[in-house]
Amino acid sequence: MNRVVRRFRALPLRSRLALLVATAVAVAVAAAAVACWFVVRNVLVSSLDDALRDTNVPYDFVNSQVDSTGRCRHSVISGSDRPDLYKQTVQVVDQTGGSCIILGKQEIKLKESDTSVARREIDESFHDATAANGDEYRVFTYPLPGSSYAVSVARPLSEVQDTLSNLVLVLSAVAGVGVLGAGAAGLWVARTGLRPVDELTAAVEHVARTEDLNLRLPTDDDSDDEIARLSRSFNAMTSALASSRDLQQQLIADAGHELRTPLTSLRTNIELLARSDETGRAIPPDDRRALLASVKAQMTELASLIGDLQELSRPDAAQSGGKVQVVALHEIVGAALERARLRGPELTFDADLHPWYVRGEPAALERAIVNVLDNAVKFGPAGTAVEVGLKGGALTVRDHGPGIPADELPHVFDRFWRSPAARGLPGSGLGLSIVARTVRQAGGEVTLGPADGGGTVATVRLPGAGTPPPATP
DSSP: OOHHHHHHHSSSSHHHHHHHHHHHHHHHHHHHHHHHHEEEEHHHHHHHHHHTTTTTOOHHHHHBBOOSSOSSSSSGGGGSSSSOOOEEEEEEETTTOEEEEEEEEEOOOOOOHHHHTTTSSSSEEEEEBBTTTTEEEEEEEEEOSSSOEEEEEEEEEEEEEEHHHHHHHHHHHHHHHHHHHHHHHHHHHHHHHHHHHHHHHHHHHHHHOOOOTOOOOOOOTTOSSSEEEEEEEEHHHHHHHHHHHHHHHHHHHHHHHHHHHHOOOOOHHHHHHHHHHHHHHOHHHHHHHHHHHHHHHHHHHHHHHHHHHHHHHSTTTTTTSSSSSSEHHOOOOHHHHHHHHOOOSSSEEEEOOOOEEEEHHHHHHHHHHHHHHHHHHHSSSOOOOOEEEEEETEEEOOOOOSOOTTTGGGGGSSTTTTOOGGGGOOOOOOHHHHHHHHHHHHEEEEEEEOOOTTSSEEEEEEEEESSOOOOOO
């Protein structure tokens, strides 16, 4: 059985569909043929029974074949030479089980039910019997009124069996034609129905062979069947893969461009230090300290850039490696403020924080808020204030810097994008991209826009509640 299943599964899909259709039709035709055969047989047997019941055997003729005691005169008599169009046999049955043929050439073996009719124990009897020559007969026995015996009338079952044999031949021929037609129709339907699947298979093989993600399958927007949905899903998948590949290529290109500057500067400084040691020409102490400070700054910038790239290289559905949990956003903002104060000692930070609890990964949220504050520290003039507020799930960070032109606002969250005014400042252009990504993963949104009176205000909205959820037991 397992071998048959394995062979069936090894067949092409269209062959399996055609075979299943042919099998289903064969089973249905076979069931209908068997049912038809039994129905026709019952009708024919019932018709034969009615014909036997209507057979009229004259009383005088029957009476002449028995003696005064009611016994048959002979076991087999010459009366069997009478002409009979139906090849029927008529026997007289007495109450002792004796019988004699009064019409016909074949002796039919009687049964107990025939004697019971003669004894008036039952009204009549229908049964099948076998003649002396082996032929099958249908027998009807009934009591003859005014006498003490019964008459048994028998006709060959060949009247029924011949018709049934012809019916079997007809049904077999019809069933065979039906199964062959069903197989051909199933194969045609399978080929027609699976043509879109063949096209999809060819498209997938083409993509796998050429890595061409721009291939699109033709779709019917008005159709909503499985094939149309599969085609639309394939087009959406290849479009998403093409977009993802373009983003990866863009990320690699942008990362290479951003890494080139610090690496070139770092290489130049190191070569100067190495050349000084090789030639024995000492670099003045102040210049040497400046070179080492520059090397340290470039290495710090490279480490920060690599960390940002690692964060952005993760899929959107992946977290930063920490566990998502309910965290106090006001506490995270407070910790981020402490770090911002160290980075901008010349600035004043005015904070108004109200309790707010959200679900998220604490380290990722703190990094995003630090990036928002770093942006304010970077552009805030010395001696000005950075206003930080948290109320009702909305975190606002407002600086008093030069602001962002309206035509640059749509690009502030793009990777590696830096405004012309910020290109001379430290940074890689990935900070706000990380902010947007982290806030989106936490189910919130972030916006950046001009503030009243000058400067920029960043707004981060995160879903949550003003009170912590009850502790689970």
